[in-house]
Amino acid sequence: MSKTALIVIDMINTYEHKDAELLMPSAESVVPVVAGLLRRARRHGAPVVYVNDNF
Numbered sequence: 081m082s083k084t085a086l087i088v089i090d091m092i093n094t095y096e097h098k099d100a101e102l103l104m105p106s107a108e109s110v111v112p113v114v115a116g117l118l119r120r121a122r123r124h125g126a127p128v129v130y131v132n133d134n135f
Contacts, residue, residue: 090133091132092130
């Protein structure tokens with residue numbers, strides 16, 4: 081059994097607040113990176129854990 085897991089933190093927060101426009105470019109650049117990590121983790125059978133502390 082693998083001891084490796086991918087933990088994805090706060091990737092489901094919506095950008096519905098006054099500063100959302102300023103944060104959007106950095107958020108958009110992270111999405112393909114996280115998607116690649118998810119594909120790699122799943123391909124290798126590593127568990128994926130989603131954590132969200134504020135929704």
